[in-house]
Amino acid sequence: MIMTQTAVSTASRDAEHEPLLEVDDLKVEFRVGHGVVSAVNGVSFTLEKGRTLAVVGESGSGKSVTAQAIMRLLQTPPARVTGGRILFQGRDLLQLSESAHRAVCGEHIAIVFQDALAALNPVYSIGFQLSEALRRRRHLSRSRARARAIELLQLVEVPNASQRVKDYPHQFSGGMRQRVMIAMALALEPEVLIADEPTTALDVTVQAQIMRLLGEIQAEREMGMILITHDLGVVAEVADEVNVMYAGRVVEQAPVEQIFARPGHPYTQALLRSIPRLDRKGHQLDAISGRPPELTRIPAGCPFHPRCDRAEDICRSDPAPALRELAGGRSAACQFAE
Template sequence: MTATDTESRTPAPTAPLLEVDDLQVEFRVGQGVVSAVNGVSFTLEPGRTLAVVGESGSGKSVTAQAIMRLLQTPPARITGGRILFQGKDLLALPETEHRAVCGEHIAIVFQDALAALNPVYTVGFQLTEALRARRHLPRSAAKKRAIELLELVQVPNPKQRVKEYPHQFSGGMRQRVMIALALALEPEVLIADEPTTALDVTVQAQIMRLLGEIQRERQMGMILITHDLGVVAEVADQVNVMYAGRVVETATVDDIFARPGHPYTQALLRSIPRLDRKGQQLDAISGRPPELNRIPAGCPFHPRCERAEDICRTDPAPQLRELAGGRTAACHFAE
């Protein structure tokens, strides 16, 4: 990442668009209660990108689905916390009002576009449906806007492709259609949940560049959920690292890469393939993430941590504490 990239990022305004405060989500299943999200907090400002990273099962997507109220209830249940959009607590709203806010002001791009798009309707129908229902546009105006949206996300020959079905699009083009759907109502917040999964690196770069351009034009706040730290380095302003349903480190993107504080973040960074280590074996994090219905006592990461000591096993899980430079980490020994 270059100095120019850093300088071009938008300064953080004082009023956040979205605030998540002590969010807690659990699943009641046959094996007992699974604590999928345990006290997650963060803020998102206009024009900024917050990356949420961590291994599968860390709670990243559940957090996003809780914001959008897409969790299946039961077995899922939000047991605590607040989700504030422009100061309004979304969790206190009736479902119809919450749907109105999320439909127009907060949108999500899912990782599996083929599963998210309806295979029996054309992409044009799916784009115009929201416009006609929310904006009350006549059919002709909605179709014109659908074509404009496909142009916006750089789908070639949009006048023809608006008539086609999802299976007629490549993986990258389907992802562009998903982005067009998310942007149709011009939201202030965009949640991108693994938007480049299963795409080749060239298409990944195109998709992320496209999202960045649209974000800058509209000053959207974006939450990027990903396990790809290379993408994070290119597009993020702030990073939250999650492990076992908790945020274990927060920092600017520069600080995460230059001076990670939590041993888990350090281990994630060591596992990235690097050109200067050609032919060497990749470092791997030993063990595996804990089962969320059997999170170990003490620090959840201690069974896999090379720096673990007795305090990590016996004391309550450490909370986020402030480090130098405005960073925070949930570790007894983070510096």
């Protein structure tokens, strides 16, 4: 069949606007001695080329488990993906063989972990660890891989890269180790970068440097980035869209400006109230009452209702509400969101 020029142009436009990554109704559980932990309960989102999606929520909300499911890093057992799809450029990663999945996530999707010291091997030099993927995946010679490792360290602004490439992880500061982790993630020039708490335990100055660096590299390469973080200040600076997660569910999705200007879900509103503010100096911080539910015993109805000051009988008795569209490109999983 011969395609007309119009059909070719239409197909090209459709491919151009197809999401880089699409997670559709993802479900992950852990079977443990005292029951089944429902860690991810129907998470869906899309990531576009050159855009940053921030995923926020308290510890245990399912943020990192979602990322690890994408990368197939969950230990099985006890973890098990029980439903959903993870589409990268139209291919369902959950249906790929182990070797095929490794090829995709090794070259096209990369992750930066929150604990660089634990992620780096202490007995190998930084240069060896940077070179290994290049030699295996790109079949570079030892000398060319080493030269590329130095280039990567220079890209992430590690001073005196030609000498530091010989050093070991313990010889680097926390901020420099995080830069090395970013260099390793970028070595194969991925289209998608997952940054899982990339600035945890770093001081605010180093945090700003790391996020600036990620932003510059993202803009240069037009990568899609998923940023998992607790820091709403960072979210305000770098994100395009935001997913708010609670008890394994996405309870709000919105453009970053709308999240701060018009949060729809009571949980999002409570998170924003808990941010320290200069204009409230001397005032007590607003804390969210209670604690997140145990994922083996998620309450009936809306999972947030035991901590919500707006909860009514419908919130306790009806099934957990699905995301529904609101004004301004927002969606929230709440009966009363406006």
